[in-house]
Amino acid sequence: MRILVIGAGGVGGYFGARLAEVGHKVVFAARGAHAQAMREKGLTVLSPAGDLHLPEVQILSDLAEPGTFDLALVCVKLADTEAAGELLKGIGAGPGTAVLSTQNGIEGEAILGRVLGRDDIIGGATYISAHIKEPGVIEHVTPHARIVFGELSGQETPRARAILEAFSSAKFESELVGDIETQLWRKFVLLAAFSGACTLRREDCGAIRDGEGRKLYEALIRETVAVGRAKGVPLEEDFEGKVMGNIDRLPAAMKPSMLIDLERGKPLELPWLSGAVARLGDELGVPTPASHEVAEGLADKVKGSA
Known part of the structure; x- marks a missing residue:
């Protein structure tokens, strides 16, 4: 399968490298020092699942004729989603290209759909902690790496089954589901709460789990679940408790990507995480004081700062 990975950070770099490892033709859309290091030294992945080095990596901007792709994995930050869609339009990826969003939040699919057309989009949620350790090097922290995906229509299509077959040979877990919206919200509840609590308090998982920040984390979970249910998402009755206990199983040193971005002075995905919960809560009449x-508390960091 010919695969375009838009964004070669922790998520895109890891999954793209694992797909290339098993023989898929992977092209990365990357930029800056990371892209230059990939050109010069290839791409290295440090991982509990086994380290990997790809000595030669194809960068999209280096190709004279990009051609068509069977699959485009959109792995950019949410602020760059529209630009990713425009990139796909600009290179003429073709009507046969499936566009799978692996982004955080619950709005990436809709943004891509407005640019490319809803029928091209497949929803996806990833469960992984990985980041760029240095240019050309991806560090995968957690023992797991998983993609859950599905058609927005809920149907099991030939293209979705082909993607599952491609994923199944790589060193990560994958699952094709019929109700991707619910799966996106299941991850969103966890991510919005974990990233919000850790980033506001500047604390890692262990500090939040064992300290005062846990109260904030649990309040954020309750609010996000309430907003989801108000939108009609069928989250099970005991879902809050299940998610609250998840933090007890995570590595103490684990940090959400939003906290890592804050520490590095980079823009935050806040408007699409806790900001989205607060915004949707206001629209639906659901109180969300913790999300607000x-x-x-982080509004002045959205655009990044040193």
Whole structure:
């Protein structure tokens, strides 16, 4: 399968490298020092699942004729989603290209759909902690790496089954589901709460789990679940408890990507995480004081700072 990975950070770099490892033709859309290091030294992945080095990596901007792709994995930050869609339009990826969003939040699919057309889009959620350790090097932290994906229509299509077959040979877990919206919200509840609590308090998982930050984390979970249910998402009755306990199984040193971005002075995905919960809560009449606390407490960091 010919695969375009838009964004070669922790998520895109890891999954793209694992797909290339088993023989798929992977092209990365990357930029800056990371892209230059990949050109010169290839791409290295440090991982509990086994380290990997790809000595030669194809960068999209280096190709004279990009051609068509069977699959485009959109792995950019949410602020760059529209630009990723425009990139796909600009290179003429072709009507046969499936566009799978692996982004955080619950709005990436809709943004891509407005640019490319909803029928081209496949929803996806990833479960992985990985980041760029240095240019050309991806560090995978957690023992697991998983993609859950599905057609927005809920149907099991030939293209979705082909993607599952391609994923199944690589060193990560994959699952094709019929109700991807629910799966996106299941991850969103966890991510919005974990990233919001850790980033506002500047604390890692262990500090949040064992300290005062746990109260904030649990309040953020309750609010996000309430907003999801108000939108009609069928989250099970005991879902809050299940998610609250998840933090006890994570590595103490684990940090959400939003906290890592804050520490590095990079822009935050806040408007699409706790900010989205606060915004949707206001629209639906659901009180979200904890989400507002996070959104307002980090508002001056959204555009990044040193």
